[in-house]
Amino acid sequence: MSSEVPESFYDLKPLDNKSEPYDFHQLEGKTVLIVNVASKCGFTPQYKGLEELYKKYHDKGLEILGFPCNQFGRQEPGSDEEIASFCTLNYGVTFPVLKKIDVNGDHADPVYKFLKGKKAGLLGFRGIKWNFEKFIIDKQGNVFQRYSSMSTPESIDAEVAKLLA
Known part of the structure; x- marks a missing residue:
C-alpha cells in the first residue's frame, strides 16, 4: 500500500489479518470506532467492553476495527493468526481485528497517519501514546x-449512541 494519506476516510484500504485489502468504502454511512490493540497490556481487558459495544450497536450501524500494534512495550508480539485466535478465545471478539501495524513513526499505517492528522490528542500531541487509544468516526467519515x-x-457508550441516533 502506498504511504500517501488520502483526503477521505473512505479511501483508506488497510490490510486485514489475512493480508487482504479492507476497503473503507464499505463503512460509508456507519459510525466507526478504531482502536489500536494489544494482547499483553494492562488495557487488554477493554476487549470485553469493545465486544459488548459492538454487540449492542452493530445492528444500529456501529463498526469497530482493532489494529494490533507492537510499538508499546512489545505488548503485541504474536502473528496475525495468533492475535485473532487470542481475541476470539479470550474475549469472544467478533469485530474485525486487522493486520498488525505501526501507529507511530516512519512506518505508521496510512489509517493512523490520517486519524492523527485530523484529531490531536491531549495538549495537541499528534502521536499515539499507548495501546487502546480510540477514534470515533461519524457517519460522514469525519474524525x-x-x-x-x-x-x-x-x-464512551453514550457518545456512540448519540452518533448512531
Missing part, C-alpha cells in the same frame, strides 16, 4: 473524537 487509553468502552 469526531479521540479518546486516551484510560477511556473505557463503557465510558
Whole structure:
C-alpha cells in the first residue's frame, strides 16, 4: 500500500489479518470506532467492553476495527493468526481485528497517519501514546473524537449512541 494519506476516510484500504485489502468504502454511512490493540497490556481487558459495544450497536450501524500494534512495550508480539485466535478465545471478539501495524513513526499505517492528522490528542500531541487509544468516526467519515487509553468502552457508550441516533 502506498504511504500517501488520502483526503477521505473512505479511501483508506488497510490490510486485514489475512493480508487482504479492507476497503473503507464499505463503512460509508456507519459510525466507526478504531482502536489500536494489544494482547499483553494492562488495557487488554477493554476487549470485553469493545465486544459488548459492538454487540449492542452493530445492528444500529456501529463498526469497530482493532489494529494490533507492537510499538508499546512489545505488548503485541504474536502473528496475525495468533492475535485473532487470542481475541476470539479470550474475549469472544467478533469485530474485525486487522493486520498488525505501526501507529507511530516512519512506518505508521496510512489509517493512523490520517486519524492523527485530523484529531490531536491531549495538549495537541499528534502521536499515539499507548495501546487502546480510540477514534470515533461519524457517519460522514469525519474524525469526531479521540479518546486516551484510560477511556473505557463503557465510558464512551453514550457518545456512540448519540452518533448512531
